[in-house]
Amino acid sequence: MKAVLGTMGDEVKVFGFWASPFSRRVELALRFKGVPYEYIEEDILGNKSPLLLHYNPVHKKIPVFLHNGKPIAESLVILEYIDDTWKSNPILPHDPYDRAMARFWANFIDDKCFPAFMKAVMGPENEREKAVEEAGDCLKTLESALNGKRFFGGDAIGMVDIAANFIGFWVRIIQEIAGVELLSADKLPALFKWTDEFVSCSVVKESLPPQDKISAAFKARIDQAQTNTRP
Amino acid sequence: MKAVLGTMGDEVKVFGFWASPFSRRVELALRFKGVPYEYIEEDILGNKSPLLLHYNPVHKKIPVFLHNGKPIAESLVILEYIDDTWKSNPILPHDPYDRAMARFWANFIDDKCFPAFMKAVMGPENEREKAVEEAGDCLKTLESALNGKRFFGGDAIGMVDIAANFIGFWVRIIQEIAGVELLSADKLPALFKWTDEFVSCSVVKESLPPQDKISAAFKARIDQAQTNTRP
Missing domain, CATH: 1.20.1050.10 (Glutathione S-transferase Yfyf (Class Pi); Chain A, domain 2)
Known part of the structure; x- marks a missing residue:
């Protein structure tokens, strides 16, 4: 049920920076899972958006992951969440x-x-x-x-x-x-x-x-x- | 099955240092789960044991967790492992x-x-x-x-x-x-x-x-x- 919910009708957004290997992690995980997402480019070197600061007030950094309006920061935490939520093509082993x-x-x-x-x-x-x-x-x-x-x-x-x-x-x-x-x-x-x-x-x-x-x-x-x- | 296996007949060891809040994390998690363990005090300020260096060659630090001879280092990684292995009294939420x-x-x-x-x-x-x-x-x-x-x-x-x-x-x-x-x-x-x-x-x-x-x-x-x- 969760996998179906996860791949249909969900709003998934990634705030990233094109040259960052950290937001790339999130994008790669979503692509391996086949989860569609909207990508939002952040100007992290010059002018971070108010949205980024709102969603990640603690670190004020990309990547930020948004799932149906709920934000998650920190790329490895996001990878775990993606694997916990969309079960197909696991990125963590079972054992x-x-x-x-x-x-x-x-x-x-x-x-x-x-x-x-x-x-x-x-x-x-x-x-x-x-x-x-x-x-x-x-x-x-x-x-x-x-x-x-x-x-x-x-x-x-x-x-x-x-x-x-x-x-x-x-x-x-x-x-x-x-x-x-x-x-x-x-x-x-x-x-x-x-x-x-x-x-x-x-x-x-x-x-x-x-x-x-x-x-x-x-x-x-x-x-x-x-x-x-x-x- | 895993929970039963986890609480009976397992060999569980913790290499720690009495004043360390990091090895204390591992001990606390095991105590909350009711998992018996053997504690091994390490002289981390003076003379680390060859066993510690053998089990954690990358960081050479406590805590090291040993479950049936298999070592795990890094306290938060160990906490996740303990929660994945012994299901009673979860320390991570389900959602x-x-x-x-x-x-x-x-x-x-x-x-x-x-x-x-x-x-x-x-x-x-x-x-x-x-x-x-x-x-x-x-x-x-x-x-x-x-x-x-x-x-x-x-x-x-x-x-x-x-x-x-x-x-x-x-x-x-x-x-x-x-x-x-x-x-x-x-x-x-x-x-x-x-x-x-x-x-x-x-x-x-x-x-x-x-x-x-x-x-x-x-x-x-x-x-x-x-x-x-x-x-």
């Missing part, structure tokens, strides 16, 4: 231990990988070398977490793959621009192969922004960050 | 939206409240004033999240209450030692009342460490932190 592992790795990506990677390419110059090492260690850890599987979710894309979309798509672009090589076929063959598999999936491919637009946007942001943090 | 809200507030406590509070009492001296303000804002936000309810979980203690145990027990002790008043009956009447209700619950009361031992331990830690960060 409690496997679910725990999925949550562990999704949190690892947010708490360790993402901050280390951003610091490695945009952080203060004197902290960048250490951050590159940290980001490299994070990716090495993810390589071992794949443990011979095609996706983190096993044979199909699941919550960890969706959470890791910035590694699957953004990292290979950004490291070229920043001149930092963290992820390569030589260094991390399993994770590199995963990025290929991930972006080759048709649902993912259709959902991602154009690569040249991402390149240009990140180039501008990295140039700015590196100028600002030069001693 | 998907309420579950999302519980996850949101539990994450808010970890991502915002805890770091702000620690910085406010132990951070570098020149950052302390700003951190006190931030911690105060966090507690104000939690006050509004209570929204007239007895517990964050409604009429009964749930995941957010368990996650917030450091506010229910530790904060009132620590702020006295540090000479910072953030939580009082005047400033935040609902949250202050919640701390009374929380520590009065018999399961909580039996599980908490002695107040004078906590006072002494934090006094030593705060003195040390404040000495180290004096310019």
